[in-house]
Amino acid sequence: MKISDAEWEVMRIVWNKEPRTAAEVIQELSEPQGWNHRTIRTMLGRLVEKGALDYQVAGHKYLYSAAIEQEACVRVRSESFLSKVFGGDTSALVAHFVEDADLSPDQIKTLRRLLSSKKRSK
Amino acid sequence: MKISDAEWEVMRIVWNKEPRTAAEVIQELSEPQGWNHRTIRTMLGRLVEKGALDYQVAGHKYLYSAAIEQEACVRVRSESFLSKVFGGDTSALVAHFVEDADLSPDQIKTLRRLLSSKKRSK
DNA sequence: CCGAAACTGCTACAAACGTAATCAATTTAC
DNA sequence: GTAAATTGATTACGTTTGTAGCAGTTTCGG
Structure with missing residues (x-):
């Protein structure tokens, strides 16, 4: 749909x-x-x-x-966006948004932590 | 356009x-x-x-x-995606993609560095 | 109790989209 | 050299999207 x-x-x-x-x-x-x-x-x-x-x-x-979950819709749309606009390269996508964004130190900290935990989980 | x-x-x-x-x-x-x-x-x-x-x-x-630059088009589309799907919350967007992605340790390192430099630049 | 306002259901309609087919000129392959 | 394939131009056509209007019914303010 x-x-x-x-x-x-x-x-x-x-x-x-x-x-x-x-x-x-x-x-x-x-x-x-x-x-x-x-x-x-x-x-x-x-x-x-x-x-x-x-x-x-x-x-x-x-x-x-x-009748449909936001989470699921976000996922579908995000995937399509990722592949269409960034050719599936998540890292490029993230870099683009981070560079462009106005993030608070707190948000930055949180995201860095998320990335760390990502590394550890591999 | x-x-x-x-x-x-x-x-x-x-x-x-x-x-x-x-x-x-x-x-x-x-x-x-x-x-x-x-x-x-x-x-x-x-x-x-x-x-x-x-x-x-x-x-x-x-x-x-x-006739138009990819960079500019990516920017336009990204902005619209950000506001439509994540309500303009870049931090939520990044978190979503990071959680979902399969990033190499190197990519993670690069992104973390990017975030750090972002913090410093403020 | 009555007229106005609000509600949902149907209808409208042009522009954009996806998906091609036809046509005429031309180039290429045999 | 002639038939087939390619190329761009023009046309086609059903669907989706944006953007509403109208109809008929209900409800609410007075």
């Missing part, structure tokens, strides 16, 4: 806190994305069609919740 | 070595991707239209070369 870029924004809102009414999703997205509420409703509908969202009927409204 | 997923594969071939004839690109892609040569020719055409590729006429053939 392929989730488009725009749809991904909707999924992020729902993953972030479940369940959600359409109104909530609209509230979170219409301003920042400049989307008409109908656009968002369409995406909610399509995501249900695609099986990415479930809903429960609550009175006259729907309560949407994710 | 937006380069689609399939087009990206073509761009990668051209970036990798320039210039390229259509036949060369076709040779590199048709097998691994299972694409008909016509499909690839279509993409070459569209990429020229989009301004992502240039070509020189060499006799009856074209010699394609990139």
Whole structure:
């Protein structure tokens, strides 16, 4: 199942806190994305069609919740990104983001520790 | 200018070595991707239209070369990926890829060093 | 209790995409 | 030298995506 870029924004809102009414999703997205509420409703509908969202009927409204796990989706998308943009070279990818990022000393420390533990585990 | 997923594969071939004839690109892609040569020719055409590729006429053939830099495209795509999939949290992104990857001790060392230099530069 | 607002379902529609086929010119292989 | 293969140009076509509008129903404010 392929989730488009725009749809991904909707999924992020729902993953972030479940369940959600359409109104909530609209509230979170219409301003920042400049989307008409109908656009968002369409995406909610399509995501249900695609099986990415479930809903429960609550009175006259729907309560949407994710039908697929964020972790799994992130993994799939990440893999495809890695292979397409960095030719599968994780090390190049990581270097690119690290160079470009504005990381706090704490974050740096954590990442260095993660790398160390990675080494040890081999 | 937006380069689609399939087009990206073509761009990668051209970036990798320039210039390229259509036949060369076709040779590199048709097998691994299972694409008909016509499909690839279509993409070459569209990429020229989009301004992502240039070509020189060499006799009856074209010699394609990139009109946009890989570095810049990678940056754009990476930014969008970062914000869409990891909500802009580089640290989370890096952690994800590091955890998932199979890095050699050398790569790990290099990355750790990169992180250190990052810290110092602040 | 009634009109406005909100909800979901259906419909719309152009642009982009993936995936080619056809065509005309040309080059190449025999 | 002629038939086959190649090349780029043009055309095709179903699907997905972005971006909504309209219809019919329900609910809420007054």
